[in-house]
Amino acid sequence: MTLPAFLLAALTEIAGCFAFWHVVRTGGSPWWLLPGMASLAVFALALTQVEAEAAGRAFAAYGGVYILASLAWMWSVEGVRPDRFDTIGAALCLAGAAVIIFGPRA
Numbered sequence: 001m002t003l004p005a006f007l008l009a010a011l012t013e014i015a016g017c018f019a020f021w022h023v024v025r026t027g028g029s030p031w032w033l034l035p036g037m038a039s040l041a042v043f044a045l046a047l048t049q050v051e052a053e054a055a056g057r058a059f060a061a062y063g064g065v066y067i068l069a070s071l072a073w074m075w076s077v078e079g080v081r082p083d084r085f086d087t088i089g090a091a092l093c094l095a096g097a098a099v100i101i102f103g104p105r106a
Contacts, residue, residue, distance in 0.1 A: 002051050002101065006065040010068075010069035016039035018073070018077070019039065060097075064093040065094070071086050
């Protein structure tokens with residue numbers, strides 16, 4: 001359940017934040033804020049589905065997934081292709097997230 005929850009959280013967090021970005025930075029209609037807020041609520045609910053004994057650990061591991069999803073959003077929605085430093089950085093973050101989630105616990 002962890003990976004699907006992380007993927008849903010990433011998509012809904014990015015979409016919700018993008019709605020606010022669109023209103024504030026590009027002068028979009030304030031009506032964008034309603035689906036943006038709903039999307040952010042789904043994001044918060046999705047993170048509660050992550051199988052971790054501590055919220056902080058789930059949030060920390062989610063960071064790596066969020067970074068990768070943000071770069072995918074940048075490329076697919078905004079039309080900006082990630083460069084090699086984006087790719088290397090995302091790989092490092094995903095490796096860190098994997099250590100946090102899958103590391104053996106005492």
